[in-house]
Amino acid sequence: METNPIRLTEWSEGSGCGCKIAPAVLDQILAASGSFSQTDPNLLVGNSQKDDAAVYQVSDDLAFINTVDFFTPIVDDAFDFGRISAANALSDVYAMGGKPIFANAILSWPVEKIPIELAAKVLEGAKSVCKTAGIELAGGHSIAAKDPIFGLSVNGVIHPRKIKTNRESKEGDLIFLTKPLGIGVLATALKRQKIQEKDYLNLLDTACRLNTIGSVLGNHEEVHAMTDVTGFGLLGHLIEMAEGAGLSAKIELNKLPLIEGIQEYINQFIFPDNTYRNWNAYSPKTKGVQGMDLVKLCDPQTSGGLLISVSPENKTWFEETIKSQNQVAWEIGCFTAKEEFVVEVVQ
Template sequence: MEKRLTHFSSGSGCGCKIHPAKLEEILKDVRSDVQSFPNLLVGNEASDDASVLKINDEWALVQTVDFFTPIVDDPYVFGQIAAANALSDVYAMGGKPLMANALLCWPVEELPAEQASKVLEGAKSVCDKASIPLAGGHSINIKEIAFGLSVTGTVHPQKILKNTGAVVGDVLFLTKPLGTGILSTALKRGKLNENGYEALLRVATELNTIGAELVAINGVHAVTDVTGFGLYGHLIEMCKASEVSAEVYFDKVPKIAEAVQYIQEFILPDNTFRNWNSYAQFIDCPLPETFAWLNDPQTNGGLLFAVAEHAVDTLLNTFQKHGTTQFLLEPIGRILPKDEKIIYVKR
């Protein structure tokens, strides 16, 4: 019987991220020294999606690395999802990817090399779609599987999209539905049906190329992608960095319909609870049904961004040209003045 990739991972996709509080403890003494490196335009000081280094007045390099444990058992699809997720960090900064290198952790004595090769083939197919080379990489022999990419891109130094800068009155949009964490957990537990699997692949393999188009819209103030810390976690990071609060309209938040039945069966990722425990103190929410969705750790989730109201029509035109579904063209919330709580949820 062929061994399942997900049996070689204690976590799943971006849900295997280190606990936010523990990560803060790890990073507290190694924040970016922007004084010593004035060309470092974005470092790790604000939990942004990628680092950015200015080359000259026209060019800046965008650099990221992202890898995780298997979210699916098909090695080719795992490679696709991991590659799309890593590329998302560059798109979230408004950048265009240039090249990628692979990071492969593989138990060579327990799983055939052919499966590892399929992972790389899947990643290459996504890099081909993004019109960049998968140029090289590094591998290690280890018991737990992990795969991802280091990606280099470019952006104009004056057009970087950060997770800071949200302004009171801005409208919030999310470009993908939530629920990949729920579906991937159902898969790992052997419960996911065919429709759920197709929905998981549809969302998790989609490239966030819309990010590279947002830089042309005057009024897009803050952008991030929603991954392992869920919508709550990434919106809180944006609000903290921007010194604002936000309200979320739960009924407007896009959700993967196929995930509903698994919520009803209480099939939720362990990190759903981790996320809530990390962020509950910052949230005012009277709606218990939001717990599973807004804490759900996403893998290659959508872009979350704050945009000025005067730019919404331009934004929607860009969405429609990009082929975004009509359901995702509604705002999911609004930026508020800084308050006692960071997020207020209502219908």
Template structure:
């Protein structure tokens, strides 16, 4: 086992958030569940909506956020796998406008096939990201299984008035995204041994960037809704925001940002199979996506950026905060009154 060159991605059919259960199948699973939320008024956000995390009110000025997120390897390097998975899990707390306070690890490892020392490197990667976020990796749970899996259960806090759900957008709100797209495409290029070294470095940079800016957005009354872009692609997560608010998202297709170099891989038809899974799930509720444009709209992201709905009268204030925090963001569209489709690309 010591002499083997282990590529963690050979143990994953779908990389990172691309291994999510398909949207249609997930809807079927949730529709057939035999249990429902308890009628507890302190459960402010539960499974009755498609949000990023659960939120439970502790007191008048304190609510607890809890989320769990894990997946199969998106890269071959164990340490980077741990970093990416941890940053992705933390993102759910930031997407609610909250502050993480501690995390527990979730680890599955095929100890007969892959050196357990590599599992230790995965944990170290997760611990580093938690340290950068200012929280402890307090504990966790591990099992021996056929697939390597890693992630975190994260607990966070937020003032109840500052909770940002994915359903709060209002007509006229501007839509921003805080990271360019293309993680799934680059991860596929890696699995096919087609990725350039510079593009790999760029993928790692974006996939490990922590979405801490979401905590700052939570304090802004003119930010009405927020979510992060993950396995369902920007199209799927825009639809959740639009449908949750009873609106339509009008998007400038040319304004959707891509990571440098990604378009070259799209031109070579290098992208995840799950791109089509997302397209099949969401195409009937969208309009204006032509030909290969579906790839950038449906590419499953891992630790993607935040989608933010901003009251239009506060655009300058919002962009000033972005500049002060040295946070990039792209204005990609607006929410309008509901029409026949949930997302319209112009």
């Protein structure tokens, strides 16, 4: 961790994707603005669905993907802030099964209070991740404002018939997750200056890892649906998948992958305030959660893993495909017929 006299997290009340507007409030905003009413037949995915990115068809075999994602600092180091922000934004294109082609930066910076050299470091970090993804950071827009904010607008491409939405799961499908949970917990430990060096490195390793496997899985019909886990936590994004498909889901708590060391912080009640916001929003739709297990389920993730819905007969194929791409995935449950509760957590 770099020694930096300016702690970027001091400039953010909520960090990373934890600063998202609450789900119910966002729905009210979109409904009041008429954003759910979209009539262009070429807009294949838009606000009428709760998906990760917009998709617009331009020909029989080509569609463009666009997403925009930005947030306040989740770490103190400017270079690492840029890396995490870029990986998080790119994830939305991967979650649709697409291939990123270029990105533009979104930068808000208090130029009179935080050195502009740190803003340059943020951009440098983002460029490093874009280079890993094989794309250019082509341009962007910046403003002088009181809060440091950074993110990307990412453009990608996909075949119109290969789009992976978050609402096409089938009854019996297995649910896989490609990153361990706990990014929000570790980010909060950092903000409170309680984090250990090894745990900070685990935070970076997880949050900066690209979900490139999504663009591979976009080519395979055996994968029915995908989304990425971000500010609404595992539970929120799983509920979106289940409700979108008219199903329920059952997950096994002991199968959830966790970043090493997060339980120690949870035991000290170190986790984001928005964990409770997520729980309050989704608990009426959930069965089987006991005590502080809600933290693991509702921890806001920034640049979290992909949630993937795979037909059970293709489990072996999926696991071999993941392995061949030097990726990992954990089987955490399955989709079931619609029941009283959207998600059941089995202890």
